[in-house]
Amino acid sequence: METAARYSETKIKTYGFETKTDLCICEFNLEFEPFKQKDPWLSGTEKGTIPFEMIFLGPSGRISVVAANQHRHAVRRLINAMDSNFDDTKMHVTAPVELLYFYGPHFGDRFGIAENTLNALAQEKIPLIASACSGSSVFLVLPDNYALKAKTVFSILYDVPQTVQPPPFSGLGPSARHRRREGQQ
Amino acid sequence: MVVGTTKVKRLKLSDPMIGVSLHHASPITGVKENVCRVFAENQVNLTFITTRDTHEGNSVFCCLDAGGRSVLANVLKKITTDPAMEHRVFPAVTLLSAFPHQSDLQMMFQLLRALRCSLIPVHAAASSIGALTFVIDTNLAETAVDSLQFVVGTQL
Numbered sequence: 288m289e290t291a292a293r294y295s296e297t298k299i300k301t302y303g304f305e306t307k308t309d310l311c312i313c314e315f316n317l318e319f320e321p322f323k324q325k326d327p328w329l330s331g332t333e334k335g336t337i338p339f340e341m342i343f344l345g346p347s348g349r350i351s352v353v354a355a356n357q358h359r360h361a362v363r364r365l366i367n368a369m370d371s372n373f374d375d376t377k378m379h380v381t382a383p384v385e386l387l388y389f390y391g392p393h394f395g396d397r398f399g400i401a402e403n404t405l406n407a408l409a410q411e412k413i414p415l416i417a418s419a420c421s422g423s424s425v426f427l428v429l430p431d432n433y434a435l436k437a438k439t440v441f442s443i444l445y446d447v448p449q450t451v452q453p454p455p456f457s458g459l460g461p462s463a464r465h466r467r468r469e470g471q472q
Numbered sequence: 473m474v475v476g477t478t479k480v481k482r483l484k485l486s487d488p489m490i491g492v493s494l495h496h497a498s499p500i501t502g503v504k505e506n507v508c509r510v511f512a513e514n515q516v517n518l519t520f521i522t523t524r525d526t527h528e529g530n531s532v533f534c535c536l537d538a539g540g541r542s543v544l545a546n547v548l549k550k551i552t553t554d555p556a557m558e559h560r561v562f563p564a565v566t567l568l569s570a571f572p573h574q575s576d577l578q579m580m581f582q583l584l585r586a587l588r589c590s591l592i593p594v595h596a597a598a599s600s601i602g603a604l605t606f607v608i609d610t611n612l613a614e615t616a617v618d619s620l621q622f623v624v625g626t627q628l
Contacts, residue, residue: 317581317584319581319584319585319588319589320585321589322585322586322589322622336576336577336578336579337577337578338575338576338577339575339576339577339580339599340575341598341599342577342580342597342598342599342604343522343524343596343597343598343599344522344594344596344597344598345493345522345524345531345533345595345596346493346531346533346560346595346596347531348594350584351524352577354577362577365577365578365581369581369585388601390600390601395517395519396517396519397517398511398512398515398516398517398518399512401508401512401518401521402505402508402509402511402512405504405505405508405523406505406508406509409501409502409505414525415504415523415525416524416525417522417523417524417525418504418521418522418523419521419522419523419598419599419600420518420520420521420522420598421520421521421567421598421599421600421603421605422569422600422601422602422603422605423600423601424600424601426598426599426600
């Protein structure tokens with residue numbers, strides 16, 4: 288039996304917003320070399336990974352990596368190590384940029400989340416360099432000094448979970464309160 | 473199996489979807505907002521979307537459930553009234569997600585390398601908080617999984 292459900296809320300719920308600053312976008316095309324019998328990238332011989340904040344690519348095949356600005360040279364070195372024909376001059380770097388991301392319940396299954404988000408930015412004249420909505424998360428790449436502004440806008444537009452403070456002078460630490468709630472005391 | 477220092481624990485395939493690629497060849501504002509508005513007005517959920525604005529133009533790639541096929545023509549008609557807007561529809565695409573990515577750039581490159589070396593076109597890709605998602609043709613989904621399993625040795 289199939290059941291259809293309709294879910295609506297006056298304010299879209301999220302699990303909160305995260306911002307990252309002092310980032311860069313490195314954009315490039317990459318020609319991958321075929322795997323070898325004992326490929327150094329798979330055997331772990333080649334070490335030195337770089338943490339990214341966001342990755343996306345479109346139909347042109349151009350790869351965009353958002354990472355800490357301090358890692359931009361490491362990104363270049365990794366690409367050079369992977370593609371001997373890589374032309375350094377063809378890597379385009381935009382910096383500094385900022386990132387704002389958030390996720391919420393069933394974001395991947397509902398219409399209107401992306402529209403709400405993009406409209407809010409447009410109304411406040413906050414430029415958006417790039418975005419990716421995949422699964423339940425929304426990632427937004429913004430120019431320098433715009434992430435906090437966008438976060439303020441979204442904090443009004445979206446429902447953000449509030450931290451519940453314990454009652455004052457309860458004399459109990461968090462673990463004791465938890466045990467009491469669970470009926471273990 | 474470990475790729476570099478990261479272990480991919482799970483691969484997941486979505487149901488078949490429709491992919492839509494849109495590109496406006498000038499840096500005007502409002503392109504992505506208009507695309508999202510028209511889809512939302514027609515109650516079409518965009519399961520996957522990436523946008524990129526540059527001085528050369530604005531690009532949007534999105535995927536919608538196969539159920540949205542009935543309204544797609546109408547939606548595209550509204551979106552592509554501007555002759556500068558190019559579009560391409562991929563009638564059957566699948567989202568192939570690898571969990572977790574642990575923000576490991578090398579792992580992302582190896583997964584993409586595995587797909588490209590198997591001659592599987594990747595129409596789009598994006599990271600989320602935990603996963604890397606690749607948009608591939610549905611008829612190549614099994615081959616894509618085999619090629620990623622070669623790299624990560626994990627099961628669906």
